[in-house]
Amino acid sequence: MQDTKDVSVFILLFQIQHLSRYHAMKRLEELELKPGQAGILFTLNVEGVLSQRQLAEKIGITPPSMTVALRKLEERGYVLKEPDGRDQRIIRIRLSEKGKKCVEDLKKVMGDMEEIIYQGMSREERLLLKRLLLEMRKSLMDSKDFKGMDMCSIMEKTRPSKGPNDF
Structure with a gap:
């Protein structure tokens, strides 16, 4: 293993992001989900019932891509589509009970990932790491590229733009 004292923080963060993404992708594969599908389920869990268009806007994909993603999630029983009570042209999307259970499984995956990341750290070290990461995020958000956002x-x-295999 290379000498870690000379590794830049930027490289360390990149490596941590890469390793954690790999672990997360493996766990999503076990749940037979793609990252975009997990994002849809999480969004519906937080927002409740949304129109297909609203959901596409929140996720940041085109309505046709959302149609494909929802078809797959509906086939697996994770989401339910219902016509809007006022405007029959609008389809409302919500989580099914199976979808809610899947979100709980996803939350467990996130908790497991945190346990892997925090392995060997004391409670104080965990709190310090989180505080430092929050401070780093704040510094980046205060930079000229993101000021006020x-x-x-x-x-x-x-x-990044979503590819056809992300959903």
């Missing part, structure tokens, strides 16, 4: 806007601005 909230995290959701930054995520939207910097999100």
Whole structure:
């Protein structure tokens, strides 16, 4: 293993992101989900019932891509589609009970990932790490590229375009 004292923080953060993404992708494969599908389930869990268009806007994908993603999630029983009570042209999307259970499984995956990351650290070290990471995030958000933006806007601005295999 290389000498770690000379590794830049930027490289360390990149490596941590790469390793954690790999672990997360493996766990998503076990749940037979793709990252975009997990994002849809999490969004519905937080927002409740949304129109297909609203959901596409929140996720940051085109309505046709959302149609494909929802078809797969509906086939697996994770989401339910219902016509809007006022406007039959609008389809409302919500989580099914199976979808809610899947979100709980995803939360467990996130908790397990945190346990892996925090392995060998004391409670104080965990709190310190979180505080330092929050401070780093704040510094980046205060930079000229993101000044005055909230995290959701930054995520939207910097999100890589979704490919056809992400959903």
